[in-house]
Amino acid sequence: MQGSARSIERAFRAETGMTLRRWWRVARMQAAERLLTTSTTVDTVAQRVGCSSTNAFRRAFFDHHGFTRGYTWAVGTGKSE
Structure with missing residues (x-):
């Protein structure tokens, strides 16, 4: 793939609907x-x-989620945080 970094970023966004930075954050989470x-x-x-x-x-x-990991644990187990 050839092109400037900006061109590649635009093509990535057109394909995925998100920036490369956002995609990377989502993948990490x-x-x-x-x-x-x-x-x-x-x-x-x-x-x-x-x-x-x-x-x-x-x-x-x-x-990313709007709540803490402890909250997800508490909801999933029925225990308080």
Whole structure:
């Protein structure tokens, strides 16, 4: 594929409906969601999806979902956060 970075970005957006940055964020959160259904610790999940720290991961998770991982756990198990 040839073209400027901007041309490639436009073609990607036309194909997927989102920017490359947004697509990458969504892909990281989907990978995190899968890992969080296992016994993998939040610290390890943060590392595996490329976050610089656990706090950065928690912020990214909240920004993406609008709620914390603890909230999803509490809803899924019926326990309080």
